[in-house]
Amino acid sequence: MLEATLCFPLRGGETTADEPGDRREVLLIEKRRGLGEGWYNGPGGKLEDGETPRECAVRETREEVGLQIDPDDLEKAGELTFLLDGAVHTFCHVYRTAAFAGEPIATEEARPEWFALEDVPYDRMWEDDRLWLPGVLCGRTVRGEFEFSGGKPLDEAAFVDHDLEWDVAVHD
Numbered sequence: 001m002l003e004a005t006l007c008f009p010l011r012g013g014e015t016t017a018d019e020p021g022d023r024r025e026v027l028l029i030e031k032r033r034g035l036g037e038g039w040y041n042g043p044g045g046k047l048e049d050g051e052t053p054r055e056c057a058v059r060e061t062r063e064e065v066g067l068q069i070d071p072d073d074l075e076k077a078g079e080l081t082f083l084l085d086g087a088v089h090t091f092c093h094v095y096r097t098a099a100f101a102g103e104p105i106a107t108e109e110a111r112p113e114w115f116a117l118e119d120v121p122y123d124r125m126w127e128d129d130r131l132w133l134p135g136v137l138c139g140r141t142v143r144g145e146f147e148f149s150g151g152k153p154l155d156e157a158a159f160v161d162h163d164l165e166w167d168v169a170v171h172d
């Protein structure tokens with residue numbers, strides 16, 4: 001089983017009496033290689049040896065888009081289990097943060113892009129994202145299981161079933 005992370009940096013969000021509503025933006029990456037290539041996702045990736053999930057989310061966000069994040073500024077938002085043909089493929093820790101330093105830059109791995117929360121491109125993301133990411137972006141916590149079938153690689157398998165629990169306690 002692989003252990004991985006996803007991190008969703010958020011910016012903006014001031015509302016006024018004239019213009020109520022959530023005007024925050026989320027930073028996504030268009031992945032340039034590897035699993036999910038060509039799709040949008042949060043920065044993230046697999047844990048390295050000896051690394052905590054929080055350290056992994058900080059490192060991956062720095063390596064993929066150049067943003068600096070203090071690990072204590074990450075808010076754990078979810079735990080997702082991706083199963084492939086009945087076996088656990090990846091256990092993924094999901095974080096969000098409104099505190100970071102720097103401006104996102106494109107790298108060999110990823111092209112960063114800010115999206116208004118109402119414009120997140122779910123039609124160009126993993127099929128499961130539309131089920132859990134809207135809740136995560138509006139501050140909820142989630143635990144989910146997502147089943148894929150059809151053999152490796154995971155991003156070519158069919159998404160067949162899911163189970164979600166909201167507003168759960170998630171720890172790292």
Ligand SMILES: Nc1ncnc2c1[nH]c(=O)n2[C@H]1C[C@H](O)[C@@H](COP(=O)(O)OP(=O)(O)OP(=O)(O)O)O1
Nearest residue numbers: 004005006033034035044045046082090092126128
């Ligand atoms: N189903 C689904 N929805 C949303 N996000 C994901 C999945 N499955 C996944 O694996 N993921 C996420 C979890 C990770 O953040 C990435 C995959 O990890 P990554 O390290 O980017 O994978 P590779 O590109 O193969 O790894 P490297 O070779 O670059 O180390 O996707």
